[in-house]
Amino acid sequence: MKYQKLFEPIKIGKLEIKNRYAMAPMGPLGLGDCEGGWNDRGIDYYTRRAQGGIGLIITGVTFSDTEVEKPSFPNTPNSTYNPVQFVRTSREMTEKVHAYGAKIFLQMSGGFGRVTIPTNLGEFPPVSASAIPHRWLDKTCRPLTVEEIHGIVKSFGKGAFNAKRAGFDGVEIHAVHEGYLIDQFAISFFNQRNDEYGGSLENRLRFAREIREEIARTCGPDFPVALRFSLKSMIKDWREGALPGEKFEEKGRDIAEGIEAAKLLEQYGYDALDVDAGTYDAWWWNHPPMYMEKAPYKEFARITKENVKIPVIMAGRVDNPDTALGCLEKDVCDMISLGRPTLADPDIVNKIRRNNLSQIRPCISCQEGCMGRIQTYSLINCAVNPQAGKERVNRFNPIVRRKKVLVVGGGVAGCEAARVLAERGHEPVLYEASDRLGGNLIPGGAPSFKEDDLALAKWYEDEMKRLGVEVHMNTKAGEKEILDKSYDAVIMATGSRPKRFSLGDDDKVYSAEEVLLGKKDAGNTVVVVGGGLVGCELALDLAMKGKKVTIVEALGKLLAVNGPLCSANREMLEKLIPFNGIDVCCNAKVTGFKNGVLCAETAGGKKEFKADSVVLCVGYSSENSLYNQFKDCLDEVYLLGDARQVSNIMYAIWDAFEVANNI
Structure with a gap:
């Protein structure tokens, strides 16, 4: 098998993982309950990714402290707030995950500090290592006391113990990474303390060291503990980050200090480093949009791997299996971490193993459904996969009677509607006036940094063939087709047209x-x-x-x-x-x-x-003339996508899924 190396087992500490794929941690907003446990959505969400072939699942961020940054449930789970509820719901989840041969780590955070997203700030004032500016708000953070640091460290021990009881195979500490609270101690730009937690690199990493020691004390030395680690910060100044290729003076952690930090973290007993780059001041590094090249952390992971003996995990737009394979073969890293690609397609790892690459639904790095909704609405979803984070709510509905459905328009809304109808057992017939499926994905995907839009259009094209959907290209549906009595329902997804006005020449x-x-x-x-x-x-x-x-x-x-x-x-x-x-x-x-x-x-x-x-x-204007012409002549008719309301890819897909799943 071409990708055999991606499916070789690997050990983190003494724990063996069946392949080299991890599910990257992504904020589990909307997946927790009001007592700090997991709700059904969370259990379904992680179980579905285990079913899809992932070797190691790393949950999104959870907390153990309940005193400093007080929990605002049901934002994210907390492993110490109600230990019985946490263990009970976690146990249900880990048992399901283990049934598929996957391992699962609980990601545990020391807190957000100066980078708490305002919608998630709750009642507590922002804290940090020192009195420094908040990332988003016009506020100065309150420095943590030594007693508070010790309390957070103790909470890690208790939380990890509860995680172990609940069946988690290890934990990942979040992190000397992205400028979160523990990283605010680790970076001298943020840390202006003059006590034992400030000054030298060793002192600034004391927080991370004490956490590892406390977990070893409560869980034993063989319980695996990984750490999320940003080798380089990319900070130009407060709230000012550097772009790829930009020359600048690093105000945060530079590569030289990053190498020293990696060596110390290994010395402290961490069993793996999950490597990236950036901070909230340069947020596009940690959450790379489509404007960032694929696999942007290759060099940072390679440098880290050259300087430590523990496994190095690397995330960051590594959805292409050839790129992933090359990273392993060239000793860039030991494991590939897929975050957003597992939202877009939970079966991505199994599809790579079976070499069914054309069936992988691509992530388009828009971050509309995932990071954008986390930031704005405290929900994790996916723009191209309406079932992500809603596996049970949005499962395919069984059909009572097979219907023949006319779909007018082969943009994303029309294609998604046809796909869902076919998956459920209906008979969609799609008409597209142009010579390509995809609608606005085609011009939208023309820039070099939007290649994944074209990949999504190609995926829909392949899905139509796989599902046997009858597709009429270069054909405008007219009165004859729309009023054809053999159709039980009609979906109008005729898109939009650019607004124009005269300027003279x-x-x-x-x-x-x-x-x-x-x-x-x-x-x-x-x-x-x-x-x-x-x-x-x-x-x-x-x-x-x-x-x-x-x-x-x-x-x-x-x-x-x-x-x-x-x-x-x-x-x-x-x-x-x-x-x-x-x-x-x-x-x-x-x-x-x-x-x-x-x-x-x-x-x-x-x-x-x-x-x-x-x-x-x-801007664009809805093209809904066909709908307006025939809507009163049809018993069951729907208007979808830009034809209903000009919006984005996400809402075109989501609305189409909702309608097509209930016909």
Whole structure:
């Protein structure tokens, strides 16, 4: 088997894991109950990933302290708040996970400190190693007392003991990583203490060392303890992170200190290091958007592995099995950790083992359903997989009678509806007016950093073939098809069209789709009108191709409307704009384009921009004329996707799933 090395067993401490794949820890928001245990969603969620072939599951972050950062249930589980409830619900989960031959670690956190997301802050004031600025709020953190540190350390021992009782095979400490509380002690930029927890690197790592010692005391020396570890911080200044390839002075942990820290952590008894890079000040490193290259931690994992003898785990957009295999063969790391790819497709590891790669539903790194919803709504889900985190609620409903359903439109909403209908046993028939399935995924996936959008379109195409869906390409469904009495229901998913308006010389005014698909040559000097997500991504793509680009935006800032839900995506894109030499003019209303000059009115008066072309990125209008024409003639008809309301990929897929799963 080509990928045999990915399925060789490995040991963490004395614990043997069946393959080299781990499920990366992702915040279990929405998966806990009001007593600090796991709810049914959490148990189903992790069990489903074990069923999909993962060797080691590392849960999302849980807590053991109940005094400093007081629990705000049911945000995340807590292993000491109600030990009986935690052990009871955890035991149910670990027994199910073990049935599939997987191992499971509980990820335990010392706290968030200065990086607590405001929606999760609760009643307690933000704390840290020292009196430093909070990451999000205009507040100064309160330094922890030595007594509080000791209390947190003790809680780790009690929590790990409860985890062991509950059947967890080990724990992962969260972490000298991403700028969380323990990392705020480890990084001198954050730690300004002059007691035994400040100063030298050894003192700054004392918190992490004492946690390992306490767990060994309560659980025995053979109970495996891994640690999440960021080799390099990527901090330029407070709330200022560095981009890939950017030259800067590291204010956090640099690679030299990271190497020393890794050696000390091994010396303290940690059994594995789960390696990445970054902090909340450079959040796109720890939660890489599509703008970040695949496997961005390769070099950091390799450096760590060269300096320690314990296993090194590496995450970060390593969904391609060839990349994963190469990392093992080149001694970059010992295990591959998949986070978001297991949300998108819980069976990804089994599909790799069987070499069924075309059946893997790709993660598109949009972070709308996962990190964005965690940050905004305290829920973990997935944009492309509506069943993630809702395995029981959104299981496929059995059908009472097989129905023949007409699906008009082969964008994501139409394809998802057809897929779900076919999976359930109905007979969908899909009509698509163009020569490709995928709708807006096709132009949206044209930039080099959006390749996974095209992969998702290809996945839908392959799914239609696998499920035997009747697909009519290059065919507009009209009155004959829509009113055909052989159909029991009709789904209209006819998408949207770009908004256009006249600027004068309209032969040089294009839509984003025309430029992205190569139907129009934008020239070398381009003005993009509209600084939303489409406009910013188009501008970035053009700039990366060597074009001189200016964004003109009517509102006061870029991404003011319909920007990415996740801060990592939004902040990285905002910083990539100036980093790639793109000029921006906000609070500007365009008035005309003539003789290669675009005019705009601003608060400072009239401005002119020379341009070979102007690209309008000012939104989309629903294309629902067919629905409006025939809705009163049909007994069962649904309007889905952008045709119902212009939104994003996630809501197109989710709405389609909801409707198609209940027909």
